[in-house]
Amino acid sequence: MKSVKHVIFAFISILLLNSCDQTNEWALDIIPNEAKFNSEIITNEPVLAYSVKEDSINTNIATLAIWGSYVDPVFGKTKAEFASQFRTPGIALTLSDTTKVLRLELVLRNRIDTTKANNYENNYYGYQGTVQKMKIFELKKSLDYTKEYTSRDKISEADMELVGNYDYTIDVLDTVYKITMPEPLLQKIKGAVTNTTDTAYQNIKFLEVFKGLYFGTDQVASEGGLAFFNLPHSETQLNLIYRHDHDTADRKYTLTANSAAVKVSFFTHEHNAEIISNIENDKATEIYIQPMNGLYTKIKLPNINANWRDAVKSKKTIIERATITLPRNSAESDASLLKPTPNLIALRDTNFIKDYFSSTFMPIQHNSTANNYVIEIGAELMDYLKSDTTEPFEMTLKAAYPTYYPHRTILKNFNTPGGATLKIQYSKINL
Known part of the structure; x- marks a missing residue:
C-alpha cells in the first residue's frame, strides 16, 4: 500500500511541476510510473564571493539630496555633495523705484519625521552634533536636462x-535650514527675474544668468553624518524677500528646485586599507554592501555547470530548492549609529532603471532573529542549467534601496567559520 501511495504522490507532483510557467518549469515532461525520487541535500558546492567597487550609478536626483561627510569605522571616509538648478514661478517680478529688496534667503527642507526622533532611516545617517562646513558654489556651467548623469561625472572647480561657507550641524529636531545669501548673488537674481516680461521663455533666460548652486563640504576627520534634503518640496527654495513702501509685511519671490530642475548627486569614498585589500579578493573573510557608488558583492558558482548541467538537461536531476544564507557581522554592521540594516537584492544581471533595479532578481529575505539573509536561487539556477549558455553562473548582491541611500552592511564570506553557505536540495530520478 505504501509503495502505491508513493507512486501516486510522485505522479501528482510531476503534474503540478509541469503546470508551472516556462521560466519556472523544473519537472520532466513525461515520467514513467516506475520512476523513483531520491531527495538529497548537499552543502559542499564550491562558491566564490568577493566585493567590487561600484563602477557607475545613476546620480540624477528625483526627490532626495544627500549632503555631508562621515567616517565609517569599517569602510572609511564618505562624502556626499549635490548640485541643483532653481526655477522661477514663470512670471516676472515687478518692483517699483521705492521697493526695498531686503535679502536672498536659501531654505533647505530636511527630510525629518519629528514623530520618530530615533528613526535613523528617515532623519539622517551617522552621528548628530558634528559641525560641518557647507560650501555653496554658484555654477558657471549649465546642468544638462537631457543627460543621464552617473557617478563618473564631476563638476570642475573651474566651472x-x-x-560662501556656512556651518551646519545635524540635529534630529531641525526641519528647515536657512541661509542669507551674499549681496552679489541677490543682485544677480534680482536682475534676472525683473528684466523680462516674456513669461514663455522666462526660465530659459533665467537659467542663462543663474545656472544653479553646488552644495559641497570638507571631509570630516571623525564621526560626522549625512543630512537628507527634500528638493522638490514647497519649503526648499530660494526666496527673494522684498517690501513695497505700502506693505506692512515682507513679500517673497520664490525659486524652487522643482521636478523640472536638474539635480545631481556626487559621492566620494576613501576606503580604509583593510577594505581596499579585500576588494576583488575571494579569500577575504568578509564581503561588503555599500551604496552611494561604494561597494557591492559578486557571488559565483564556478563548478555548477560541470557538476550539474548534464544531469539536469538529461532530466535525471531536479533541483527542488537552492538557498544561499549570508550571516551578518553584527559587531561591524551595527557600528555606532550606522543603521538600519539594509534590505538586499540579488540579481543575475546589473540592469537598472534610474535609481531602481530591474525586476530580474532572486527573492531574498532578512531574518532579524537569525541575523542573516537568505537568497532563493533555485528557479534561476534551474533556468541556467537547462539553457545552453556558456557564461558562468554569477550573481550581483546590492542594497535594495535606491542607489543613493547610504545604509551598508558587512557579511561573513563562505570561507570563514560560521560564514555564508549554499544548500542545494535535489532529486535524482531513477528509472
Whole structure:
C-alpha cells in the first residue's frame, strides 16, 4: 500500500511541476510510473564571493539630496555633495523705484519625521552634533536636462565660484535650514527675474544668468553624518524677500528646485586599507554592501555547470530548492549609529532603471532573529542549467534601496567559520 501511495504522490507532483510557467518549469515532461525520487541535500558546492567597487550609478536626483561627510569605522571616509538648478514661478517680478529688496534667503527642507526622533532611516545617517562646513558654489556651467548623469561625472572647480561657507550641524529636531545669501548673488537674481516680461521663455533666460548652486563640504576627520534634503518640496527654495513702501509685511519671490530642475548627486569614498585589500579578493573573510557608488558583492558558482548541467538537461536531476544564507557581522554592521540594516537584492544581471533595479532578481529575505539573509536561487539556477549558455553562473548582491541611500552592511564570506553557505536540495530520478 505504501509503495502505491508513493507512486501516486510522485505522479501528482510531476503534474503540478509541469503546470508551472516556462521560466519556472523544473519537472520532466513525461515520467514513467516506475520512476523513483531520491531527495538529497548537499552543502559542499564550491562558491566564490568577493566585493567590487561600484563602477557607475545613476546620480540624477528625483526627490532626495544627500549632503555631508562621515567616517565609517569599517569602510572609511564618505562624502556626499549635490548640485541643483532653481526655477522661477514663470512670471516676472515687478518692483517699483521705492521697493526695498531686503535679502536672498536659501531654505533647505530636511527630510525629518519629528514623530520618530530615533528613526535613523528617515532623519539622517551617522552621528548628530558634528559641525560641518557647507560650501555653496554658484555654477558657471549649465546642468544638462537631457543627460543621464552617473557617478563618473564631476563638476570642475573651474566651472563654479564660491558663494560662501556656512556651518551646519545635524540635529534630529531641525526641519528647515536657512541661509542669507551674499549681496552679489541677490543682485544677480534680482536682475534676472525683473528684466523680462516674456513669461514663455522666462526660465530659459533665467537659467542663462543663474545656472544653479553646488552644495559641497570638507571631509570630516571623525564621526560626522549625512543630512537628507527634500528638493522638490514647497519649503526648499530660494526666496527673494522684498517690501513695497505700502506693505506692512515682507513679500517673497520664490525659486524652487522643482521636478523640472536638474539635480545631481556626487559621492566620494576613501576606503580604509583593510577594505581596499579585500576588494576583488575571494579569500577575504568578509564581503561588503555599500551604496552611494561604494561597494557591492559578486557571488559565483564556478563548478555548477560541470557538476550539474548534464544531469539536469538529461532530466535525471531536479533541483527542488537552492538557498544561499549570508550571516551578518553584527559587531561591524551595527557600528555606532550606522543603521538600519539594509534590505538586499540579488540579481543575475546589473540592469537598472534610474535609481531602481530591474525586476530580474532572486527573492531574498532578512531574518532579524537569525541575523542573516537568505537568497532563493533555485528557479534561476534551474533556468541556467537547462539553457545552453556558456557564461558562468554569477550573481550581483546590492542594497535594495535606491542607489543613493547610504545604509551598508558587512557579511561573513563562505570561507570563514560560521560564514555564508549554499544548500542545494535535489532529486535524482531513477528509472
